[in-house]
Amino acid sequence: xxxxxxxxxxxxxxxxxGEAAAAAAHTxxxxxxxxxxxxxxxxVRPLCNVRNRHVFVIQSLYGEAHQSVCDKxxxxxxxxxxxxxxGAARVTAVMPYLCFARKDQRSQAxxxxxxxxxxxxxxxxxxxxxxxxxxxxxxxxxxxxxxxxEHLEARSxxxxxxxxxxxxxxxxxxxxxxxxxxxxxxxxxxxxxxxxQVISSAFVEKRRSAGVVSGxxxxxxxxxxxxxxxxxxxxxxxxLARAADACRRHGALQVWAAVVHGVFAADAESVLEGxxxxxxVITNTIPPxxxxxxxxxxxxxxxxxxxxxxxxxxxxxxxxxxxxxxxxETNGSHFRGPGPR
Numbered sequence: 001x002x003x004x005x006x007x008x009x010x011x012x013x014x015x016x017x018g019e020a021a022a023a024a025a026h027t028x029x030x031x032x033x034x035x036x037x038x039x040x041x042x043x044v045r046p047l048c049n050v051r052n053r054h055v056f057v058i059q060s061l062y063g064e065a066h067q068s069v070c071d072k073x074x075x076x077x078x079x080x081x082x083x084x085x086x087g088a089a090r091v092t093a094v095m096p097y098l099c100f101a102r103k104d105q106r107s108q109a110x111x112x113x114x115x116x117x118x119x120x121x122x123x124x125x126x127x128x129x130x131x132x133x134x135x136x137x138x139x140x141x142x143x144x145x146x147x148x149x150e151h152l153e154a155r156s157x158x159x160x161x162x163x164x165x166x167x168x169x170x171x172x173x174x175x176x177x178x179x180x181x182x183x184x185x186x187x188x189x190x191x192x193x194x195x196x197q198v199i200s201s202a203f204v205e206k207r208r209s210a211g212v213v214s215g216x217x218x219x220x221x222x223x224x225x226x227x228x229x230x231x232x233x234x235x236x237x238x239x240l241a242r243a244a245d246a247c248r249r250h251g252a253l254q255v256w257a258a259v260v261h262g263v264f265a266a267d268a269e270s271v272l273e274g275x276x277x278x279x280x281v282i283t284n285t286i287p288p289x290x291x292x293x294x295x296x297x298x299x300x301x302x303x304x305x306x307x308x309x310x311x312x313x314x315x316x317x318x319x320x321x322x323x324x325x326x327x328x329e330t331n332g333s334h335f336r337g338p339g340p341r
Contacts, residue, residue, distance in 0.1 A: 005314075006054055006056050006313055008055075008058065008313065009046060010029050011032070011079060013072060014059050017058060017306050021058060023310070024307040032044065032045065032047055042078075050086050053088055054316075059072060059095060064289065069099045077122065080122070092316060093129070094131045096133055096286075096309060099118065100118040105137075115144045123145065128147055129147055129148045130145060130148070130150065132149075133308075134152070134154050135151065156190070158187070159258075165256070171197070171200070171228060172201065173199055173227075174220070176204050200220065200222070204242070216242070226256065227256065228257070229244060231260075232260050233260065234268065235263045236265050236268050237264070240272065241275045245275050256278055257279070262283075262286055263290075264291055
């Protein structure tokens with residue numbers, strides 16, 4: 001294999017995603033080693049020459065049974081350091097799902113701003129750029145880093161299964177809380193532009209006190225419509241379930257959800273089963289491994305985000321615009337992969 005093109009690695013837990021992203025970039029993953037030691041320590045290293053190359057390291061930072069969020073972050077940090085020590089000219093940390101991005105401000109006295117601390121760790125380990133998808137707060141994410149912080153949006157991926165629906169029936173795009181209104185409005189505008197249909201919008205009030213979420217008022221008209229709830233992340237599913245229930249009580253005929261990252265923590269499946277979602281569209285930044293195969297087959301549609309990351313990697317390597325990539329996606333020209341290199 002020649003040194004032409006980006007040098008792409010994917011750590012073991014993100015290997016499938018990395019292979020798909022590399023294929024979209026018309027290259028292959030480079031070999032690396034992850035070696036465990038008896039006491040829980042490990043070493044990670046590239047197994048090929050990376051001197052003077054632009055290296056991309058793919059690791060989605062979600063927790064699972066055999067590797068916690070912190071385990072995965074630590075492995076990523078050590079690998080970034082190893083490739084920098086091996087002479088890489090530039091190192092981009094590619095994190096389809098970025099951990100600790102939800103705690104981006106102080107909501108109580110002496111709260112940690114964990115997003116900023118994670119950014120410092122990545123920079124200190126050797127990341128010269130970072131790339132992720134649909135963080136909770138884009139401004140906070142960009143301000144946390146002192147290196148270029150690139151950000152992809154999954155709207156076009158989530159929109160694909162919804163477009164045919166909007167051609168057949170009246171649709172309302174709904175944010176499950178006030179904080180997500182801008183995200184939902186951008187989704188609505190893109191859906192309306194692609195389908196040439198009139199798409200309603202609404203949001204559901206949300207109050208949080210001592211960790212308890214409440215609020216059932218729907219602002220906007222959902223009666224007689226199919227509702228599409230739009231959000232960046234599902235954790236336990238309580239926010240989505242509360243919003244779905246409120247929309248049904250206000251006359252919605254069906255409830256779909258389009259959500260980028262499916263964490264599905266704790267009893268999320270039973271929470272979502274209880275409100276009878278007609279369809280849940282997510283991306284594969286986090287595989288839905290916590291859900292039962294029966295629930296996935298019945299309710300969930302997983303959209304592949306890896307090709308979008310593949311083109312973003314090529315564009316970063318070539319010095320081309322990511323803004324143009326996002327604008328093309330927004331205008332409905334879906335990614336089909338870059339041409340031969």
